[in-house]
Amino acid sequence: MQDCNSAKNPMSATDVPQLNDGAQPTDATRYRRVLGKLQYLSFTLLDINFSINKLSQFMYCPSEVHWKALKRVLRYLQSTIQLALHIQRDNDFKLYMYSDADWAGDVSDRASTTGYILFFSQNLVSWSSNKQRTIARTSTDAEYRAVASALDETNWVTNLLKELHVSLPQAPTIYCDNVGATYLCANPIFHTRMKHIAVEFHFVRKQVQQNQVHIVHIHAADQLADTLTKALPKSTFDKHLFKLGVITHGLS
Template sequence: MKVCPRPATPLPMASSPKLTLTSGKPLADPKEDHQLVGSLQYLQFTRLDIAFAVNKLSQFMHCPTDLHHQAAKQVLRYLAGTPTHGIYFSSSNSLTLHAYSDAYWVGDTLDYASTNAYIFYLGNHPISWTAKKLKGVARSSMEAEYRAVANTVADIQWICNILTELGVLLPSTPIVFCDNVGVIFLCENPVFHSRMKHIALDYHFVHGYIQDGALRVAHVNTTDQLDDALTKPLPRAQFLEL
């Protein structure tokens, strides 16, 4: 009897139930799972829509279970249903540089680490992105968001240096978009508060670039935060919108 293949899925990862290290039963032979997730890590270099799912699955590679392997296969079914998705680069694209920065506070309930993500755009084209866990535990959502902005600023300066070496002159100051009002206020406020000592390094690092006019940090509405798709699994409608 011939078994029909499972249909394609519109999501690379289901929003529920959440995958954890203890989900499912350990695989007797994890080799196939290691090969699959390892291959997906290369594919996410051109498919940012699977970046979060691949990052999440990579966290279980030391002890994959049957549910982890099923989730990896769901990514394959999603890719099978979206073979025409990709990134188009136009020669008429503008050279303005901007980024979306976001953090999902306490994204992992096992170690309480937050998930950090950013997407860099040169004009309308995404040129760099990441989705990964922040080191350490953030004591508030604002701290997690500010640390995410600091990581984004560090990488945006690296991209600026690359563009300078290539002879590309940016027509305007790079902008980092964040949906946390408290973070925006902290970036614009020249007075450093003693209660923020635990993120002092990130504060002075970001504020130094802002004072020099090398970049701006601006607010973006949560509904327009493109990074949401890189920080957590989303329901179908919201994922497709982003």
Template sequence: MEQNHRLAHASGEPFAHPDQYRRLVGRLVYLSATRPELSYSVHVLAQFLSVPQVSHWDAAIRVLRYLKGSLGQVILLRPTTDLRLTAFCDSDWAACPFNRRSLSGYFVFLGRSPVSWKIKKQPTVATSSSEVEYRSMALTSRDLKWLKMLLFVLGVKHSKPMQLFCDNQSALHIAKNPVFHERMKHIEVDCHFVRDELVNGNISTSYVLMGHQLADILTKALGRQHFDFLLCKLGIRNLHAPT
């Protein structure tokens, strides 16, 4: 997706074949189940299914050109005995220009391999970036808890706390210091959920620099250099690339 795009404010002519656009986006939705780097682009394109414009179709074709140049790109599942769960969560405050709802995204790793990811528009409008990040932390914590139970059923015990990385220090302080909760009553449920998981030793939170926030690839359009850097960090490799 083009960086700093303004597809939501596009005012060009309507696309002549909207059914063709819908079919293409529908196929990209299924493809994003194994190609996480497409998730943000698919999320943006899927918002214009009712009345797509020519600029939206051009953006979809841009995604197809990217796919044509990376046919061998896959998630590399590494053979390792390290089965610890770690997660990176991020959000884009007031990302939607229509209703100013924020966008949350997260990656969950089993060892060094990504096994779960999600991008979701938050159901309510947030009044601060800290609130947005904290809701993203709560969403990620729920998925971590579910994956831990699933691994236990499969015979994999996870005794150590699961690591949750976030690039918002304010949200991390709220999670660790219950005094902050009095100022955040409008997200009290999420506050107490993450706080309880911290107290029970199920998760531990850590700060990660913005440039190394792996979930950025799910919440915003990035430049080519940063996009390729995050792909490498996610363990996504192109099998057809020359060695």
């Protein structure tokens, strides 16, 4: 695919692959071989992380539609080979996280997708895109589970920094675009509405009450973690990549 046509984004925002699409099956061995190589590449390329996570869900019975979507990722990589994650020097040791969930976004089983992005100072240091294991009954449920996953990662990085004798000037902040989940993290009144959530997720509220972390609401348009929960239109995708520090190599 060296001379292939370029793709503006790794996955179409209007034609997301599905499990049962009715298309003819494709060569599963070929599909898994290419996807396996891209999985390793996604460890360092945030922009294809969601797409690879999504396409990995079809590796046991891929169709021609899935293969076409996988080739789109390759065409995107070919046209954006100059992009790189920009790391810059900074003495402002703040730790903050963007957490998001695409509630019932998978039309096959209505599972939600969790995405989080962690910044240390102005530099992106960690990210994740994963399908939630249980079905969320409400958007607040899905977002709260995403915050819990984000807090797990935040705690791990915080402990790592302590071992490296790096002290944070303030408690880490997690940005969430769901008002209900933000209130639930701090307000016990909402507990009666969310009893179906496993007990372990309420460790979020405990750390908020102990001022070990701050959960802050932001507007959905500023939610950078959207990049890891759903396929985005070209304009939104590019805007998020720029804010995440994924820019053309050599520019600052």
